[in-house]
Amino acid sequence: MSVALESGRADTKIIPILKERGQREVFCGLTGIIWLHRKIQDAFFLVVGSRTCAHLIQSAAGVMIFAEPRFATAIIDERDLAGLADANEELDRVVKRLLERRPDIKLLFLVGSCPSEVIKLDLSRAAQRLSAQFTPSVRVLNYSGSGIETTFTQGEDACLASLVPTLSSAPADAPTTLMIVGTLADVVEDQWTRLFNEMGVHNVSYFPPRRSTELPRIGPNTRYLLAQPFLADTARALEERGAQRLPAPFPLGVEGTTEWLRAAANMFGVSTDTFDAVTMPKRERALRALQRQRPQLEGKRIFFFPDSQLEIPIARFLSRELGMLLTEVGTPFLHKQHLAEEMAMMPAGVQISEGQHVENQIDRCRSAKPDLVVCGLGLANPLEAEGMTTKWAIELVFTPIQGYDQAADLAELFARPLSRHLRLVA
């Protein structure tokens, strides 16, 4: 459980990054299935794993999704391990049963887990074999959401990276197009589509799309904006297909959203006048809404435990637009290139930590005595019982928080625990 200090260069500031190893109080990448299956409405996610995997997804989702969900687990049992059953034949049988039940499924992901990785079950070959069998009605892909390889939101990264090779190629002379990358709420996408259209940018696609039959095309004239900060492998795969990333901060808060939109506007030759004319009313409206949250947040000290990799952009927003004071900002993984613009905007003196040693971090949190702690569900109530005020990190990935009209919603997520704390007197 080593600790190393390293300096991350961000313009002129030098922000120290505390790198830690130890017990991690975070979900594995399988958890991403919970929002991915809602987004891609004709996709099914079949985890090939253990009872633990099934129990994890069910617990993270709550047992309350009443309908037959579009995810399931093929639970590996003793017979598979002992070689009494051919695991590949078993998998084929399970997939066949599944697809018979669900003729509406067009895209099936075989999702690798810790046990399937350790026993080296080759899901990519299985996906090829099953794809050949069920083509053209169903396409079968695979990725790993295992905890030994992925942390929480990295599961989405792995999923999207596995989809990239299936995108069809745009011809070399195709017009320049914009691709927004990362799972977003439909309402956010619709707002941005309207904004881009008002600026005169019409070739905008979203990846992942709402249906697997609507995958965008890709080629050397594709420019992409990351909407989420955790998409390292997806970005690499997109660039292998010739797409180019537009560097920008992430679209959280008014400032982040404006700079993110501006990166695209500049690329598409939108004039400053047009850009301002389109965005200014939205910026002003968002700022007015933010002002209502500011009194509750300004000057309050906040501590982030690592969770989704959204920590740094959100901390930047809370610090610059709402006047919160950052103590420690923990993140499971920090992608220096994708976060370069964010790091440049971070205030001096912030402690950033990457990875986790939860016991040491709890010690630091106790001694920092922050006004608000952002942490996972396993830590929230125990820390509340110690007298801290907490915000569940998981809500930040399930709630629409990107863009102008969600900036105040994002602020409100942090204001609510504080104002609740003031209301309760018993």
Next chain:
Amino acid sequence: MQLTLWTYEGPPHIGAMRIATAMHGLHYVLHAPQGDTYADLLFTMIERRDRRPPVTYTTFQARDLGNDTAELFKSAANDAYERFQPQAMLVGASCTAELIQDDPGGLAKALNLPIPVVPLELPAYQRKENWGASETFYQLVRALCTPHAPAPGTTRAPRANGKRPLCNLLGPTGLGFRHRDDIKEISNLLISMGIDINVVAPYGATPADVARLGEADFNVVLYPETAAQAASWLQRTFAQPFTKVIPIGVGATREFIAEVAALAGVDAAPQLNDPCSHSTWYAKSVDSTYLTGKRVFVFGDATHAVAAARIAAKEMGFNVVCIGTYSREFAREIREAAKLYDVEPLISDDYLEVEARIAELQPELVLGTQMERHIAKRLGIPCAVISAPVHVQDFPARYAPQMGFEGANVIFDTWVHPLMMGLEEHLLGMFREDFEFHDDAGSSHLSHLGAGRSKAKPQHERAISGEMAPNTPPIVGITQPIATADDGSTPAPTVTATARHADGIATGAATPTAANGPWVPVWDADAEKELGKIPFFVRGKARRNTERFAQERALAAITVETLYDAKAHFGR
């Protein structure tokens, strides 16, 4: 490989966590990859525990696999000992660590920690949560009590004259269904009988307490799923007899009192009638007549399912149409109970199979777990929860035991409530033509089951305040949008977050009429109207029976007469 949508039980190491988290001064070092820490939130969010489960996860990653995961385990165990200073330690592996075969038991032994270290072998690819809890408790009891065991063959010294009998309460764990309140209810009952309680374990016990188990005269086994194995060992080793009757329901509570009195050598007569026991009289009261013969479906862990079936049949006057469990280890108990009610037992942990059986039997009340609550809600059938797996709703703020006389009171209220709500909805529905009631008002109880807030307000008031479910009552056999997030009375915190994205998908699983070949039911307008006059909580069954009747006779259309022909044909 088994295709699984939802599971009733977690893996066996979750069972071990339920033991460790219930106790104090015990720490569990679990060799496990990143992500397995999800289990902490079961305890901190569902049970709302105010401390972290006492579990250290080694959190190995792919890059560690080629190197030394064993070393990682040893340093994690050492650090956990230094930091938490437990009285005893459990060590074991989760499913992934089981595959890499690092032998946590051997590694921990090599550390020479100055406390008892209990190695757990919990085969994750064969066994499940309840078995893991039972095995963990047994191994812990064995390890901590063996040093105090009498030499084999020693007879137990008789209790000293004038000394009150002493017993242990065995079985309650973390994440148990009402364990917190059952402990209080049964402890008070035993104390009122003149019996002292030596140790309650694992709930609230320390390893030092567990080491004292042998001092008691006998053991009270509250939950055989967790404690039967340990109690058998204690009987063999310390000659401590243990109770077999589970005191859920008035009849069983009386039997339990008699059983305990015999073991303790005390007079049970004063306790057999509790002045605060209301459920028996309430069941006799004439307003309960409508409960007679209600067809109930019972499913849960074996202990609670067997008890619920007995109460249903003997104390409520219901008809048990099915009894089942997800726990194969206790299949025998369920099969024996099924014989009593002359029904086919259902032994399955396949959620879809349970759902299909409920849809087929069309009961009037489902007594099940949270999973059956979802099924029942989808099918429009009233439901009460009787067993784990637990949900945040199963940890009410108030005192709500299942065991003892007060438990029987709680159960009476809990089961009658959804039925009563159905009746009230019907009475309200009779006034639908009145000008002040909205004709499109639906049954609020189905979307707010358990909340009880719609009971007091008149219907029009609820409609105005926006509390009404917008749809008319669900009718089985018609595919309809499935409610997911509207169960908002006391949602699990994780659910609040998820619900926004999870609007659910209606699928063919619960639509038994959908796939019945070319015959399509055609209802006359008059017949459809007549059907509307039937109380909605039996309307689904009426529709189903009528359609089945019509289909068997290949009738082109269903008329009012068909409806009554079918009623006469299927009438109970």
